[in-house]
Amino acid sequence: MARVLVAGLGLIGGSLALNLTSHTNHTLLGYDHDQKTLQYAKEKGLVHETYTLFKEAVQAADVVILSCPVSVTCQLIDDLNQIPLTKPVLVTDVSSVKQSVLKQAEQLTNPQIHFVGGHPMAGSHKRGVEAAKEHLFENAIYVLTKTTSATADDITYLEELLSSTKAKFIELDGEEHDEMTSVISHFPHLIASSLVHQAEKWQEKHPSIPTLAAGGFRDITRIASSNPKMWQDILFQNKNVMKRLLKDWIEEMKQLHRMLASDESEAMYHYLDQAKRYRDGLDRKGRGALMSFYDVYVDIFDQPGALKTVVTLLAEADISIKNIEILEVREGITGVLRLSFVSKEDQLTSHRLLIKHGYETMLED
Ligand SMILES: NC(=O)C1=CN([C@@H]2O[C@H](COP(=O)(O)OP(=O)(O)OC[C@H]3O[C@@H](n4cnc5c(N)ncnc54)[C@H](O)[C@@H]3O)[C@@H](O)[C@H]2O)C=CC1
Numbered sequence: 001m002a003r004v005l006v007a008g009l010g011l012i013g014g015s016l017a018l019n020l021t022s023h024t025n026h027t028l029l030g031y032d033h034d035q036k037t038l039q040y041a042k043e044k045g046l047v048h049e050t051y052t053l054f055k056e057a058v059q060a061a062d063v064v065i066l067s068c069p070v071s072v073t074c075q076l077i078d079d080l081n082q083i084p085l086t087k088p089v090l091v092t093d094v095s096s097v098k099q100s101v102l103k104q105a106e107q108l109t110n111p112q113i114h115f116v117g118g119h120p121m122a123g124s125h126k127r128g129v130e131a132a133k134e135h136l137f138e139n140a141i142y143v144l145t146k147t148t149s150a151t152a153d154d155i156t157y158l159e160e161l162l163s164s165t166k167a168k169f170i171e172l173d174g175e176e177h178d179e180m181t182s183v184i185s186h187f188p189h190l191i192a193s194s195l196v197h198q199a200e201k202w203q204e205k206h207p208s209i210p211t212l213a214a215g216g217f218r219d220i221t222r223i224a225s226s227n228p229k230m231w232q233d234i235l236f237q238n239k240n241v242m243k244r245l246l247k248d249w250i251e252e253m254k255q256l257h258r259m260l261a262s263d264e265s266e267a268m269y270h271y272l273d274q275a276k277r278y279r280d281g282l283d284r285k286g287r288g289a290l291m292s293f294y295d296v297y298v299d300i301f302d303q304p305g306a307l308k309t310v311v312t313l314l315a316e317a318d319i320s321i322k323n324i325e326i327l328e329v330r331e332g333i334t335g336v337l338r339l340s341f342v343s344k345e346d347q348l349t350s351h352r353l354l355i356k357h358g359y360e361t362m363l364e365d
């Protein structure tokens, strides 16, 4: 059994620690600069031992999972070099950006340290240890990245160690990772925030904007509600790719402006149609960037118990719902519930069951 140190017991570190204490016999060690976080993690059983000094924590561990903000993780990797170690230690991280972390890891001269970059690609808008969830990474893509200090066995060992998370491991190099995550995660974050700013500006002229901000706007700006400190760090750590994407985006916006200004309605149709086709294709199974789900949309009335009835129906049929989202329910008006399942079979069975009970449903194929 290994002694696993989680350095940074927030949403991601806390979730990994909770998963490992719940499903394995490893001894979990926790380090954080926040005393209350350490205390909470110990009291709630996320970790078995807590440490207030990084050096002591690392010396007591076989495996170290660095789960702090990206810039802090880079600093901790640098600190690792000054820590005398008498046995090998496998170090990994969870950072949303990989190249800056790997650059730091490649400068490690401590021969006892084997470093494998990591990024579990699931999260939420919440932060802190209290938001930790044991099942956060179930079915999520978990990127692993080799460095010169790591062997193929280190990667296999790490995958086995983290297998209870039920994440899906893939290997990428740092550049591939940062470009892809910029396109599907970091850049959309910036755009979501900018759309929110635009709405706020227009609210000066139209105070009812928040009342009108329904389905589409809420869908596309959901991620703007995430932890701004974390995203500030991610955007700057991945600055070079972000600048490239921003430049391309500005050119594309200019192109759209031209289409409107010169009444190129046909060109605009093709732009929208091509986007629709690509977006529809993304939801085909196995192609989702983060997770693949099989969705069923159910029309429900906004009345007490409406959600419970649907959930109970499926629970009684032993069908596990992976995600539930209410897309739009306003007082007294029907609204749409999106239920996500991990298998096609669960999707079809749920669809049939709901129709049998009089619900209007739609399948996303
Ligand atoms: N939140 C998300 O959705 C995801 C985040 N990540 C990555 O996970 C990492 C952590 O993010 P979260 O868990 O969301 O953040 P968080 O804010 O919930 O947790 C960060 C933890 O690090 C601790 N910490 C901060 N500075 C420290 C320092 N100098 N020394 C010791 N401890 C320190 C904080 O007290 C906190 O407990 C980031 O690198 C982020 O890029 C990866 C996947 C998803």
Ligand SMILES: O=C(O)C(=O)Cc1ccc(O)cc1
Pocket (backbone or CB within 6 Å): 095, 096, 120, 121, 122, 123, 124, 125, 185, 223
């Ligand atoms: O909630 C969402 O849509 C996310 O995008 C969560 C997320 C945030 C940061 C990551 O590095 C990976 C996943």
